[in-house]
Structures are given as C-alpha cells and as structure tokens.
Amino acid sequence: MQENKQNTNEEISEQEQQELLKKYDKESRFRQFTGFLKWIVTIGAISFSCFQLYTAIFGQLASQLQRSVHLTFALALIFLLYPMTKKAKKNSLPLYDGILVLVSIYVGMYWTIAYSELVQRAGMYNTHDLIVGGLAILLVLEAARRVVGLPIVIIATTFLFYALYGNYMPGFLEHRGVSLERLISHMYYTLDGILGTPIGVSATFIFLFLLFGSFLVKTGVGQYFNDLALLIAGRQIGGPAKVAIFSSALQGTISGSSVANVVTSGSFTIPMMRKTGYSKEFAGGVEAASSTGGQLMPPIMGAAAFLMAEFTGISYWDIAKAALVPALLYFSGIYIMVHLEAKRIGLRGLSKEELPDKKEVLKKIYLLAPLFVIIGLLMAGFSPIRAALFGILSVVLVGAIRKETRMSIKDILQALENGARTALGVAAATAAAGMIVGVVTLTGLGLKFASGLIDLSNGILLLTLFFTMIASIVLGMGSPTTANYIITSTMAAPAIILLLSEPGAPEITMAVLLSAHMFAFYFGIVADITPPVALAAFAACGVSKGRPIKTGVIASKLAIAAFLIPYIFVLSPELFLIDTTFVQGTLVIGTSLIGMIGIGSGVMGYLLRPMNVIERILGGVGGLMLIYPDIYFDLIGVALLGTLVVIQIMKSKKQGEKLKYAS
Template sequence: MNNMTEEQVQELLSKYDKEARYRKYTGVLGKIATLGAVAFSLFQLYTAITGSLASQLQRSIHLTFALGLIFLLYPMNGKAKKNKLPLYDALLSILGIGVGLYWVFEYKELVYRAGMYTLTDYIVGAIAILLVLEAARRVVGLPITIISIAFLLYALYGQYLPGFLQHRGVSLERLISHMYYTLDGILGTPLGVSATFIFLFLLFGAFLEKTGVGQYFNDLALLVAGKQAGGPAKVAVFASALQGTISGSSVANVVTSGSYTIPMMKKTGYRSEFAGAVEAAASTGGQLMPPIMGAAAFLMAEFTDIPYWDIAKAAIIPAVLYFTGIWIMVHFEAKRIGLRGLTDDELPDKKETLKKIYLLLPLFVIIGFLMAGYTPIRAALWGIVSVILVGAVRKETRMSLKDIIKALESGARTALSVAAATAAAGMIVGVVTLTGLGLKFANGLIELSGGVVLLTLFFTMIASIILGMGSPTTANYIITSTIAAPAIIALLADPATGEISKVVVLSAHMFAFYFGIVADITPPVALAAFAATGISGGNPIKTGVEASRLAIAAFLIPYLFVLSPEMLLVDTGFTSAIFVIVTSLLGMLGLGAGLMGYWLRHMNWLERLISLAAGLMLIYPGTYSDIVGLAVLAIVYMIQYVQLKKQVLLNS
C-alpha cells in the first residue's frame, strides 16, 4: 500500500523541507553530534524539572546549543557533502558556541553595565546577528532570512523612506545592542518560548514517535474512515488531524502521512492533483489543531498574555470546522465520481489496532494536566514520562536505553529549526519595538481600507499570507502577529475608551495565525502542495489551487471568529456557541456541495450558485442571514431529494 521506501520519503522531505537536510555522520563526528543533541535535551529537561535559569542565561544557553549543532549538522548548500564537515563549518560551530557562552561568562558584567557596552560587546553582538541569520537560512530557509534582513535594514535606513513607514532612524550600535543585549531581540520572547515550552513538546513528540504512535494514528484512521466512499482521502484528513498534535511542520506531515495516503487515493481513482491537494490541505490543518498548533499556541500565550489553555480551547471549534469542511468536500467528490472505500484486505487488523489504543493515553495525560491548571512545562514533562510508561506495556512499543537516547537526539534536532526561526523572528520583533512599525503598519492598513471592518480584514489576510509564505509555523506566527494583527486590534478597540478586550486580542492573533498557515497551500509558493506533488506526480500549481478550494473553510472561519467571537469560546454561553457551530457546519455543507457540484446527485450551475450563497449566509454571523440561508439550503435539498427519487423510479 505504501509505494515509497523510507529512503525515498527522506529524500522527498529533504527536497521541500530544509530541516530534513542534515548531515548523517559516522564515527567520531557522529558521536559528537549525538552527544551534543542529547546534552541539549538533558539541559532542557534539567531546567524544566528544577526551574528555568534567569531569562538571559536560559535563552543564551539554548542558543549556544542550537548554533553549535546547526553549523555542525546543516551544510551551507545542497551541493555540500552530507557526511563531511568542512573546516569553515567547524569554525562557525565553535563561533556559535562562543557567542552564546559570552552571555554566560559575562552575565554579571552585562547586567551591571546595561546600556554601557564595550567594543567587544558590539563585536560579539554583530557576530551573533550574522550567525543567527545564516543558521536560519540553513535550517529554515531564505524567506525568514530575507524578511529579517529587510527589517534590520529598515531599522538602519527607515528615516529615508516616504510616508507612514518613515521613522527617526537607529544607529548601528544601538541596533546591535538592542538585538543581542536586551530581551527584545534575539533573546526575546520567541526564543524564550522555544527554550521552555516548545522544546519539551517537541521532545514529547519525538518520544511518541519512538513508540510507533505515528503509524498507530494511520492505522486508527484507516479503521475509522477506510471503508467509507473515498476512504483513503478521509483517512488522510483524519490521520493529519491526529498528526497535528505531534508534528510542527505542514511539509513534514505531508511527506510522512502522504507517502501512503496519496498512493492509496490514486489507486482508488482520485486525480493526482486532487490526491495531493487533500493531503496538503489536511496536513496544513494539522498546524491549526490544538493542543499544540505547531507550537504557536505557546507563543500566542506569551504574546497575548492569555492563558495557554484558553488559547487551545479557543482553537477547537475553528479546527473542527476546518477538517469538517475538507471531509465534506472529499465525501462529495467521492460520491460525484463514484469512488469506493477500502476492502477488508486493505485495512489493518481491527483487533490488533484496538489492542494498541493505550498508545493514545499520553495525549490525554497532556490535556488532563493542562485542564487541571498545570503549566505547559509540567504537562509536557508528565507527558514524556507517560510515553515511557505506556510504551513499556507491550514488547513492541517498549523503549530501550538506545531508543530513549535516539528520542533525546531526535527531539533536539527537531528543535533546531524552531530555535533558529524564533531567534531570527526575535530580531523582527525587536525592530518593531524600536521603530513602532507594528502601529504604523496597522494605521496604514486601516487608512487603506477606510476603516471598513471587512476591508481591513481582507487586507490583513493578504498581508498575512504574503508574510507567511515559506516560513515555518513558529516564525510564521511571530511575523504575522507582530505586523498584521495590530491592524485588527486597533480597528476593533472600543472607540470611546480605546479599551482592548481579551476577545479582540485573541481573535486578531488567531486571524493572522490562520492566514499565515494557509500560505502553505496558497500558490505560488504553497510548500505543502509542492511537497505533495513529489508523491502524487501532479502539477504543483493545480494542486495548490485544488488544496485552497478544499481548505475554503480556512479562508472563511477567521472572518467568522472576528465577527462572531462566540466561536472562540471566550466569555460566551453554551447556547450561543452551539448555535454558531451548527449554523457554521450547515454552511460548510452548502459550500462543499456548491464547490464540488454534488449533493444527493449532480448539481446544475444554478443549484451550485444557490448552494454557495446559502452556505455563505449560514457562515456569516447574523440571525436573519442564518434563517434565510437555512431556508434556501433546505429548498435545494428538497429539490435534490425529489429529483433523485424520480431518477430512481425511472431507473427501476
């Protein structure tokens, strides 16, 4: 059923995901790399158990490990030999360790003379900035690097720009000191979250993978959805929703789960582009799925000062609607072209699969601790412990000492891209605090839209998609929330008092986050769609367009939770929330039918247009629009039902 070998999967992942292009050493270098990665994980576990160090020390040591390992593991370009360490990379690795440890050894001096920096301080700070940019380029990609450089140049030369973007200018010395010797730059909140919450949850995911839970998600999805019409596509949707709890990358999700779902979809009759689009859309949605949300939930909690559990809870209904929308359209497409489900021979053994249901227990441990009010750090620690204990139940999932070391190594390696991305994105945040760019950009968007809410949201959507192209989830959120979200916050603030409510802040950040993530399937960049075509053999742009159509919910839901915050379950009653959910789901049904051209039977162009209109009315918050939309959708259904009955009678 799986048409790709593990080597082919890794090769494809390396092609579209820079994080997977690391050197695989043997001998002494292999042992050094493993030792460094394991030491990184052990340091993070130690500080999580005993308590984090002072912010500057915790973050600088985290950066020390990250820079040292990145230049050791990641080559300068794709042409470099993957198992050889050039002298210049060895020197860069040592230099990365040096600039990180500079904070450790000079900590008291740097704190005592805050604002009075020496020439050595400036030199070390400048080197740190350059190393972070190069590390981000190697392990994350060019987009985040280019954006970071653009922001740094804006800080230095923004006084020469025309219009609202102009600022007073920043000297080179002040820029360097702000970027490396304050908590508003490289060592800012983004890296702080990476050095605490995110690392532990990535480590949790690495331990889960070692127990085989990734494959178990696939088997469970096959049992739940495999026999239904178009079963393989529904398996992709269900499996990706589950994988989103442990995956921090749309592309990685596409390649790992898509390596078996896409061939299955093609085998049952789906077009190459549609098969790739289903996997790309579903895998991208994994980044929107609580409780982890591609690690962005932890950043959002820090940026908004809203409790983590409130953010995870707020993301539940939008995520369910997203996957429900894809599921509905996959179902209608399968019915339209008459696709079958999988046979019993193509499904995993039901009894064996259900025997392993205990593998899901660590996920409930995480959720339980978070609901009980424990910190994410404590929840992640107990999650890791529970993985080891649960895995010990059966021989095939039991972790040996070697497996634990491999998990520690894998978790650290996975965290390198997040550390590089958050360090680089920290510079973006630093420039915004230095220049006030966030407020300037927000005012510019509001002025462009004339203060019209829907237009402001539309322009913010476009900005978020552009800013999010080619960036990993964490960097994506940092950029969009810093630049785009303030426009929505400024527009929705109380006009009389200027007061900004918790709901406004959360909906603005979720809006920017959603559209930043959607960039993964939005042409022309659409990294997730491009990765899917590496398996499906389809056209990348057509796959991206198809994925955007399937993920239409992601383009509509953010408008909905800004205009109707009840969906975010913040300060809202149960009845209001249920009403919004039901009408939104019905709206997704109408949209799905209209876009796919099928409901109970094939739809003509007029039925499709009416169904689309009814769907949009149901999704748009408002009692009258809901009533009209529901009535129109009911009429379309009755027409479909009557004509289907006539067709059955004629055929009989």
C-alpha cells in the same frame, strides 16, 4: 496490517520520503556523520535535551541565560549538521563550519561568561560587546538560512536595513533611523531581539512539546495514527481520502511542519487515494490541505499556541479551547468535499482485507493515553511546562505496557537526540523572528503598518481584513509555523486590533486579541497551500506525481474553510466559545457544521446530484449564513439550504422517472 496491504506499486520508499523532505523541507538536509563527529553530534543533542529537562524540572535560569544557552546549543548543532550549500559533502565537516561552531559557542555563552558585568552596565556597551552582538546577528541569519530557508532571512534582513535607513523611507514608513551600535545592542543585549519572547518560548514550552513528540514517535504512535485512521474511515465512500484527513489531524499533534506531515502520512495515503480512483492532483490536494490543517489543530497548533499565549497574555488553555471549533470546521469542510467528490465520481471505500486488524489496533489504544494526559493536565490548570514533563513521563510508562512499544535506554537516548534535532529549526526561526519583533519595537513599525492598512481601506473593516489576509499570506510564504505566526502577528494583527478596539477602553478584550491573532495565523498557515509558493502542495506532488499548481489550487479549494472562517470569527467571536453556555456552544457548532455542508456542496458542485450555478450559490450562501453565529442568519441559512435540498430531491425524482420510462 499485512505486508501486501502496506506496499502497493505506487507507494514510495523510505529513501524517497527522505529525498522529498530534503527537497522541500530545509530541516531534513543534514549531514550524516560517522565516527567521532557522529558522537559529538549525539552527545551535543542529548546534552541539549538534558539541559532543557533539568531547567524545566528544577526551575528556569534568568531569561538572558536560559535563552542564550538554548541559542548556543542550537547554533553549534546547526553548523555541525547543516552544510552551507546543497552540493557540500554530507559526511564531513569543513574547516569553516568547525570555526563557526566554536564562534557560536563563544558568542552564545558570552551572556553566561559576562552576565554580572553586562547587567551592571546595561546600556553602556563597549567595542567587544558590539563585536559579539554583531557576530550573533550574522550567525543567527546564516543558521536560519541553512535550516529554515531564505524567506525568513530576507524578511529579517529587510527589517534590519529598515531600522538603519528608516529616515529614507517614504510616507508612513518613515522614522528617524537607528545607529548601527544601537541596533546591535538592541538585537542582542535586550529581551526585545534575538533573546526576545519568541526564543524564550522555544527555550521553554516548545522544546518540551517537541521532545514529547519525539518520545511518542519512538513508541510507534505515528504508524498507530495511520492504522486508527484506516479503521475509522477506511470503509467509507472515498475512504482513503478520509483516512488522510484523520491521519493528518492526528499527526499534527506531534508535527510542527506541514511539509513533514505531507511526506510522512502522504507516503501511504496518496497511493491509496490514487488506487481508489482519485486523480493525482486531487489526492495530493487532500493530503496537502489536511497536513496544513494539522498546524491549526489544538492542543499544540504547530507550537504556535505557546507563542500566542506569550504574545497575547491569554492562557494557553483558553487559546487551545478557542481554536477547537475553527479547526473542526476546517477539517469537516475537507471531509465533506472529499465525500461529495467521491459520490460524484462513484468511488468506493477500502475492502475489509485492505484494512488493519481491528483487534490489533484496539489493543494499542493505550498509545493515545499520553495525549489525554497532556490535555487533562492543561484543563486542570497545570502549566504547559509541567504538562509536557508529565506527558513525556507518561509516554515512557505507557510504552512499557507491551513489548513492541517498550522503550529501552537506547530508545530514550535516541528520543532525546531526535527531540533536540527537531528543535533546531524552531530555535533558528524564533531567533531570526526575534530580530523582526525587535525592529518593530525599536521603530514602532507595527503601528505604522497597521495605520497604513487602515488608511488603505479607509477604515472599512472588511477591506482591512482583506488587505491583512493578503499581507499574512505573503509574509507567511515559505516560513515554518512558529516564525510564520511571529511575523504575521507582529505585522498584520495590529491593524485588526486597532479597528476592533473600542476607543478609550482601558484594555483590549480577549475576543479582540484572539480574533486578530488567529486571523493572521490562519492566513499565514494557508500560505503553505496557496500558489505560487505552496510548499505543502509541492511536497504532495513529489508523492502523487501530479501538477504542482493544479494541486495547490485543489488544496486551496478543499481548505475553503480556512479562507472563510477567520472573517466570521472576527465579525462574531462566538466561534471561539467565549462567554457561551453549553447550549449556545452546541448550537454554534451544530449550525456551523451544517453550514460547511452547504459551502462544500457549493464548491464541489454536488450534493445529492450535480448542481447548476444557482444551486451552488444557494449552497454557498446558505452555508455562510449558518456558520455566522446569529439566530436570524441561521434561519436564512436553513431556508436556503432547505430550498436547495428540495430542488435536488425533485430533480432526482424526475431523473428517476425518466430512467424508468426509458427502460
């Protein structure tokens, strides 16, 4: 694309993008070193990536060792890179952080140093062990505060106090309480705390996929996604908003952060939307809703798919396949509402001159090959680790096809460094979230919380779902995708599982597990656009200069599918395409997409022309009927939407006759 097409007066500079990221995304507030310290960070980060690649190729270490070494690298790099406060100097390392780096290395490597001894006397821990374990808890909490933010630290600390003082809790939350010694040993010397499943997934699958994303970025695939989205949707009615949808869906495959997605893709889509005629708040809302949806988009789902596979025991591929239809409905809902809004206010698409050169974009279509390599290998039954390894290799090979995408040794080293830096937030979040899971297993809080939700709703499924939705949104506020899923699935999902499981059944079915975990995950993720703590919407306002709360409200309206679809797949798991034939799957997808048109028209108040209250109800209810996978509901939905279309056509004809008569 020509330079004048890339830079409008409203576009924000790269420096402004970085400032926005630092404001709303903790992971972007890192120190900028020069000289010796810069080399220390670079060597440490590359070594981190090399360790992960080595163990992925030649085999994982014992769980405690793999996870503790992963934690060691993460903690040391976090205290090197992330200052204690916003006002701290960004180009020097204070003495106290140097001490924290050394303590982190010792604490993290303690498992490696004393592995045989710790295994032999499991359950019998001395004073030194407990001091190291206590330091590990404090270091993880402080690292998470610096790189992830206060919300997860507050939640984790609350859970730790709950474990210690549960005997003082009221009602169903009461338990016997846990001694400090037992709490520390459980948190650091078992696989149910800091070194539990969450960081285990971070130390294996997630790191490699983040590294894959880092290699993709180095080939210029991020800009290519933007150009491809412009080519696909730019000429359509309200084209820039549709570009934002496509671009964010694609960016979601390599980004694990709604906020980062908003700022990177929004820096060029929001100014384009404003230039076309969308309001500041609507432009920001489109980008926030689309970028948040990137975390729901398979195959990566903001790295939560790998955690879900570990937590549920369902294969990764089955989870990615099940997430496909809900994600398509989410993005189609935004697309439909954007289209209707553009028609309502009479917006155009971009001109041919404002689009990238079609031939140039198509010449680079090979850049998408690594994504298909990953998907193809997963479909063929390869493990996610092997798929990620071959994906990284394919990025290097595919990038070598043309000079401008070819990776030099320097590019590869930078990709290794950037991949490790990207993984720091995930490592800290999963380590902190591991403590939450540890307290749940230690106290039985998950079942207590689930029972409390069910009692509150008197066992009524829809009420239980509603309370679970509220709990998931609150628990998900301000948390990154991985921690978000861990917290919501641990606390909120068990209530749905209890209600949906058949009494006396030997095991929980895949449909029940997926329904419960996806429900909690969806509502945890939409916390990013749900006021009052709508970080993705607030970040979009930094670009659009719109009003934050109004932007969050518009983003929530556009993301209406995320508030409706989870209820439907709990009530009817056919949306996951479980045990369905090709014909059944096609029917489910087709009727659901038509249903989203009805819902979108009801929300926006426009279909073929402006709609009154009755017409909006017809559209909304008819759309819901069609999304629910049942032939009788489908017939009702078709009848309601058919009635709506007839009314709209008749009104349009009458309006046309009046205009003709008047002229």
